[in-house]
Amino acid sequence: AAGVIQSPRHLIKEKRETATLKCYPIPRHDTVYWYQQGPGQDPQFLISFYEKMQSDKGSIPDRFSAQQFSDYHSELNMSSLELGDSALYFCASSFGVGSNQPQHFGDGTRLSIL
Amino acid sequence: QKEVEQNSGPLSVPEGAIASLNCTYSDRVSQSFFWYRQYSGKSPELIMSIYSNGDKEDGRFTAQLNKASQYVSLLIRDSQPSDSATYLCAAYGQNFVFGPGTRLSVLP
Numbered sequence: 001a002a003g004v005i006q007s008p009r010h011l012i013k014e015k016r017e018t019a020t021l022k023c024y025p026i027p028r029h030d031t032v033y034w035y036q037q038g039p040g041q042d043p044q045f046l047i048s049f050y051e052k053m054q055s056d057k058g059s060i061p062d063r064f065s066a067q068q069f070s071d072y073h074s075e076l077n078m079s080s081l082e083l084g085d086s087a088l089y090f091c092a093s094s095f096g097v098g099s100n101q102p103q104h105f106g107d108g109t110r111l112s113i114l
Numbered sequence: 115q116k117e118v119e120q121n122s123g124p125l126s127v128p129e130g131a132i133a134s135l136n137c138t139y140s141d142r143v144s145q146s147f148f149w150y151r152q153y154s155g156k157s158p159e160l161i162m163s164i165y166s167n168g169d170k171e172d173g174r175f176t177a178q179l180n181k182a183s184q185y186v187s188l189l190i191r192d193s194q195p196s197d198s199a200t201y202l203c204a205a206y207g208q209n210f211v212f213g214p215g216t217r218l219s220v221l222p
Contacts, residue, residue, distance in 0.1 A: 033210065042202060042212040043158065058209050090157055100146050100165055103210060105157040 002027055004093050004106035012112045013081050021076040021109045025093030031055065032074040033103055034066060035090040043090055049074055050097040078111075086113045117143045118213035120203050126219045133190040135216050137203030140184070143211060147186045149177060150202040152215065158202055162188065193220040 005024040013019050025032050031050045035043035036059075045058035049068035060066070063081075068074045078085065088110050092103035119138050127133045139147070146165050150158035162177040164170045164186065170177045176189040186205075190197055198220050203213040 042214050045209045045211070048209075056209050088155070098206075100163075102148055102160050102163045104160060105150075108157050110155075 004091055004104055006089075006091050006106035006109050008109060009107065010110045010112075012114060014114050015081055015083065017081050019078045019081060019111060021078070021089055021091075021111075023074045023076070023091030023093075023106060025072050025074075025091075026095075026104055029093035029095050029104075030072055031094045031097045031101070032068055032072070033092040033094075034060075034074070034076050035092065037088045037090060037108075039087075046076070048097070055097055081113050083113050086111060116140070116213075117207045117211045118203055118205050120201075120213040120216045122214055123217040124219050125216055126221055127193050129193060129195060129220055129222050131193050131220075133193045133197065133218055133220065135188040135190070135201050135203075135218065136185060137187065137213055138185045139203075139205055140207075143205040143207035145181060146206050147177075147179060148204040149175075149186075149188045150204060150212075151197075152200045152202055154200075158212075161201075190218075193218075195220045195222050 033048040034046040037043045046060040048056045052068045066076045088108045090108045092105045094101040149162045152158045164177040164179045174191045178187045200215040202215045
């Protein structure tokens with residue numbers, strides 16, 4: 001079965017640069033979630049979109065922005081990168097939004113800031 | 115109190131034994147709970163979801179929900195070394211919230 005696709009898998013950037021992460025949800029899933037996971041930490045929710053509109057906002061820094069497009073894929077834009085932004089960034093998708101919808105995760109993008 | 119809490123472990127069990135993983139939650143989360151397995155450097159993989167009191171079984175996995183005591187558990191029967199991973203308990207509150215995870219080590 002098709003899963004959540006994230007690209008790139010690995011990304012190396014320098015401080016103050018920008019980065020764009022992409023997420024393609026499971027077909028027919030209309031909700032996308034972004035998470036940041038630092039070493040040894042649990043995933044921290046950043047932001048989510050349902051039907052191309054922001055549905056929830058978590059601990060996303062002001063330097064980051066995201067959107068969901070008409071084909072339901074989503075992009076996380078990160079600017080003025082800092083060393084502390086080095087982490088695994090996961091995207092998850094679900095069909096619909098609500099408390100009974102499990103989220104299915106992509107393989108993640110490993111972002112390293114030098 | 116955090117919304118979802120877990121013992122970080124590590125929990126070590128011998129191969130073939132039952133591994134019992136526990137999670138407690140606060141009033142701030144809803145009554146929908148999920149167990150994810152995460153291997154180091156990999157993405158969380160959904161194992162079970164449970165929404166109502168009682169037990170739910172799927173293969174070697176059994177999830178148990180006790181709303182009165184506000185805990186949810188995951189039992190893994192006939193544990194295998196390949197089950198060694200971090201198990202994340204998750205629930206819906208204001209957002210989808212993960213617990214800190216319990217590291218399970220199954221010893222051959």
